[in-house]
Amino acid sequence: MLTEQNYKDGQVLLIDKPLQWTSFQVVNKLRWLIRKNFGIKKIKVGHAGTLDPLATGLLLICTGKYTKRIQEFQGQAKEYTGTILLGATTPSYDLETEIDQTFPVDHISEKIIHKTTSLFIGEIEQYPPIFSALKKDGKRLYEYAREGETVEINSRKITITEFEITKIKFPEVEFRVVCSKGTYIRSLAHDFGKALNSGAHLTVLRRTKIGSFSVENATTIESFENQLRPKIETT
Secondary structure (H helix, E strand, O other), rough: OOHHHHHOOOOOOEEEEOOOOHHHHHHHHHHHHHHHHOOOOOOOOOEEEOOOOOOOOEEEEEHHHHHHHHHHHHHHOOOEEEEEEEEEEOOOOOOOOOOOOOOOOOOOOOHHHHHHHHHOOOOEEEEOOOOOOEHHHOEEEHHHOOOOOOOOOOOOOEEEEEEEEEEOOOOEEEEEEEEEEOOOOOHHHHHHHHHHOEEEEEEEEEEEEEEEEEHEEEHHHHHHHHHHHHHHHHH
């Protein structure tokens, strides 16, 4: 059982983030649980890499002195699995927004799908989605998007080391990607659709690895709470 000093000295907690939770909600929940458990007023807690509410999977939560290592963890390679739906796009590149355009898919074969992944291997230029938390002139991009404002977004260099198609159940394509910090899998799905002379958007996303950390070793928020609950309930 970890002590108050353990958390203050620094811990890396591997949490399997549930669907619909924001990364900040997870941080706030764990901070509250730790404070409540040990009866302390203040402890530093942060996460090493945001996951969208519609994504699940590995979230690294750092406590105490380990919050200074967040940038180090953020810089590590990440692995994702998920599902891309071919033949339609959405403004957010995922299920946050409704389908805005549909495209033909009759010309797309399994062979073409597998072959097209090679276009995205290595260092590439990628445009982040307009529905993202990136800031421009002090305002988040999704705020511009929701207000219907057009804003210029700059591309940035990212690296994709692996892009594997794991299953095709047309028009759904399941994949596994290993990529660098700053990669938007939603943008990858969108660009993949364009490369197929069609359209596409992301319907499922799960982060499975950050560096050497794996979601297989992660715990749920409920499990973490249950570990602390006996002490919480007696205080």
